[in-house]
Amino acid sequence: MKTLFVLYSLVAALCIVVLWGVVVAGHLGMKWRRRRLVALRERTLRLLLGGSEVADEQMLVPMFRRNRALTAEIVAELAVVTDLASRAGVARMTRVLRLDEALVGVARRTYGYRRALALQQLSRIEPRREAVESVSKMLYSRNRYVRFYALMCHIAAQPTRSLHIVATLPDRLNGFEVAELTSLIFRGGFPVAYAPMLVSPYVNLRLLGLAIVRRIGADEVARQLIGMASSDPDRLVASQALQTIVALRLPLAGSDMARALSRLTTSERKLLYRRLAREGYSVRALTSIFHMQERQYFESLVCSYKSRLS
Amino acid sequence: MMNLISVIVLLLLLVVSVAAVIRAGRVAYAESKRRVLSHTYRTAIDSSDGYGISLLCSGVSHCRLENLLAVEYADYEVVATVDANDDYALFTHIVEHFGMVRVNRAAHAELSAVGVRALYRSSHRRFRRLILIDKLHTTLYDDFNAAACYASYDHLLPLADGCVLLPDAIERVVVAMAECEGGGRSVICSRVGKTVSLFPREMIVAMGGFDERSLERVPRRQRYYIDEPLVWSPYRDNTLPALSLGLFRGGFAASRHRRRVEVWLVRCVTWLAVGLLLILSAWLGVPILVAAVVTIVLAGSVAYYVASLMLR
Numbered sequence: 001m002k003t004l005f006v007l008y009s010l011v012a013a014l015c016i017v018v019l020w021g022v023v024v025a026g027h028l029g030m031k032w033r034r035r036r037l038v039a040l041r042e043r044t045l046r047l048l049l050g051g052s053e054v055a056d057e058q059m060l061v062p063m064f065r066r067n068r069a070l071t072a073e074i075v076a077e078l079a080v081v082t083d084l085a086s087r088a089g090v091a092r093m094t095r096v097l098r099l100d101e102a103l104v105g106v107a108r109r110t111y112g113y114r115r116a117l118a119l120q121q122l123s124r125i126e127p128r129r130e131a132v133e134s135v136s137k138m139l140y141s142r143n144r145y146v147r148f149y150a151l152m153c154h155i156a157a158q159p160t161r162s163l164h165i166v167a168t169l170p171d172r173l174n175g176f177e178v179a180e181l182t183s184l185i186f187r188g189g190f191p192v193a194y195a196p197m198l199v200s201p202y203v204n205l206r207l208l209g210l211a212i213v214r215r216i217g218a219d220e221v222a223r224q225l226i227g228m229a230s231s232d233p234d235r236l237v238a239s240q241a242l243q244t245i246v247a248l249r250l251p252l253a254g255s256d257m258a259r260a261l262s263r264l265t266t267s268e269r270k271l272l273y274r275r276l277a278r279e280g281y282s283v284r285a286l287t288s289i290f291h292m293q294e295r296q297y298f299e300s301l302v303c304s305y306k307s308r309l310s
Numbered sequence: 311m312m313n314l315i316s317v318i319v320l321l322l323l324l325v326v327s328v329a330a331v332i333r334a335g336r337v338a339y340a341e342s343k344r345r346v347l348s349h350t351y352r353t354a355i356d357s358s359d360g361y362g363i364s365l366l367c368s369g370v371s372h373c374r375l376e377n378l379l380a381v382e383y384a385d386y387e388v389v390a391t392v393d394a395n396d397d398y399a400l401f402t403h404i405v406e407h408f409g410m411v412r413v414n415r416a417a418h419a420e421l422s423a424v425g426v427r428a429l430y431r432s433s434h435r436r437f438r439r440l441i442l443i444d445k446l447h448t449t450l451y452d453d454f455n456a457a458a459c460y461a462s463y464d465h466l467l468p469l470a471d472g473c474v475l476l477p478d479a480i481e482r483v484v485v486a487m488a489e490c491e492g493g494g495r496s497v498i499c500s501r502v503g504k505t506v507s508l509f510p511r512e513m514i515v516a517m518g519g520f521d522e523r524s525l526e527r528v529p530r531r532q533r534y535y536i537d538e539p540l541v542w543s544p545y546r547d548n549t550l551p552a553l554s555l556g557l558f559r560g561g562f563a564a565s566r567h568r569r570r571v572e573v574w575l576v577r578c579v580t581w582l583a584v585g586l587l588l589i590l591s592a593w594l595g596v597p598i599l600v601a602a603v604v605t606i607v608l609a610g611s612v613a614y615y616v617a618s619l620m621l622r
Contacts, residue, residue, distance in 0.1 A: 005597040113342035175488035
């Protein structure tokens with residue numbers, strides 16, 4: 001019995017030593033990283049802003065693997081905020097310094113969210129097709145974020161096939177992924193036409209199309225939105241189409257709208273009324289859609305507006 | 311008999327050690343996820359219901375309100391409840407500082423709003439997300455219920471007094487909501503540091519309002535846990551040792567919404583259990599005492615590690 005306790009104490013003591021080792025290594029690593037980031041960021045900015053005046057040979061300097069990975073991280077941060085003209089500079093820097101290979105190496109050596117972080121950075125530095133092909137099997141990872149950022153790498157490498165890649169995804173896109181894709185589209189990541197996406201047979205493309213319509217306020221697709229809200233076979237897409245109509249402050253009258261609203265449950269209707277009140281709809285504009293007690297509820301939502309009491 | 315007691319003690323020590331190691335692993339895993347999310351466009355997330363969040367708070371200072379309003383996410387508001395009769399100077403200072411004007415009030419009949427005297431909104435555009443309620447203070451949960459009556463959004467985040475939002479906390483919650491979309495999990499809870507939970511409004515209305523056991527009444531399968539801190543509850547000394555000691559002491563108490571007396575009771579029981587364990591171990595023999603001490607050191611080290619990640 002005492003042997004068991006001695007063994008247990010040894011194992012627990014080993015865990016304590018490992019834990020403290022991780023803490024100390026983490027502190028030292030953070031210090032080193034902060035110091036190196038300052039120096040590398042300055043150098044990377046100078047090279048990126050130098051454009052064609054900086055020769056490839058000037059970019060090439062011997063680098064340790066960690067410095068190369070840090071440089072890739074800095075380039076990924078800067079690539080997100082650069083315009084199209086500077087992205088050629090990002091691609092050139094990636095090619096000359098082989099930053100995509102460095103990040104592929106990091107992705108292969110790590111697991112879980114660290115791998116997702118490496119893939120996220122890889123998707124932002126204009127990777128070459130060969131580098132992205134080597135991470136293809138990460139498209140089937142158990143970690144959703146790894147799968148998503150592997151997808152983003154493929155989109156970065158092959159922008160013309162991006163819609164096909166998004167459409168044939170086995171997972172339904174969630175709000176976070178839609179926001180990332182929309183932001184990529186608006187940075188010029190890949191060209192889209194939102195109107196055909198709304199009538200696509202693929203759910204993910206319809207969701208993405210709705211997000212784009214909400215973002216740019218494209219009210220010329222009102223008819224398609226009403227059609228989606230009233231008759232889309234996917235409930236989530238129909239709900240999002242309805243919310244998009246409300247976000248664009250479109251009229252809610254008509255038989256198609258009545259059909260769309262009849263598909264809602266009681267709690268969904270209350271959610272909708274709160275959204276309508278926030279978007280500034282008046283009671284008179286919604287008279288045709290209310291049920292018996294709902295008018296009073298909606299009036300209580302809109303009655304709390306800004307006014308001075310005399 | 312001695313062997314049986316020794317086995318029980320060993321099992322107890324094993325459970326504590328394994329739980330501590332698992333906790334450290336979870337927090338480290340969540341930290342790597344946080345690094346991925348820090349470089350994303352979380353503020354641009356909008357989906358079917360916009361993931362709107364109404365933060366409910368009671369008895370706040372204007373500095374804390376500045377912190378609560380400093381959130382970039384668009385579909386967000388702060389509903390603060392203050393008792394003007396109790397602290398007229400604070401109330402007047404908030405009204406002047408944020409340019410609050412009295413407005414009409416029409417509470418939803420879904421929850422109780424007893425004792426509400428007036429409702430204020432800001433006339434300054436930069437504080438348009440602040441709603442101030444002048445209400446007779448009875449209990450914290452009554453204040454939350456009254457605040458929920460005037461909240462505009464569909465998700466409610468009640469925040470106890472003295473808590474400060476960490477940077478990107480709301481955005482982190484929004485990402486969690488996006489991950490849970492369509493999956494049946496609707497309550498988002500943070501279980502590192504001070505427990506904070508986000509509830510759907512309809513769930514709170516169905517439960518009849520907030521109380522001490524709101525989270526416990528939610529089935530486990532409907533909860534989604536985040537292993538990251540969302541709020542900072544400042545201790546007297548904000549250094550790492552004090553924070554980790556606070557985590558170590560309040561580890562069990564932090565996992566439930568409980569009244570202050572019960573928090574102290576749980577802490578006293580925890581320390582009593584630790585003391586009894588040490589005495590028992592000393593009586594059983596030196597190896598067992600060493601094992602008990604090593605376990606306590608391991609638990610403390612894990613608390614320190616979690617605290618170091620929180621302060622990063």
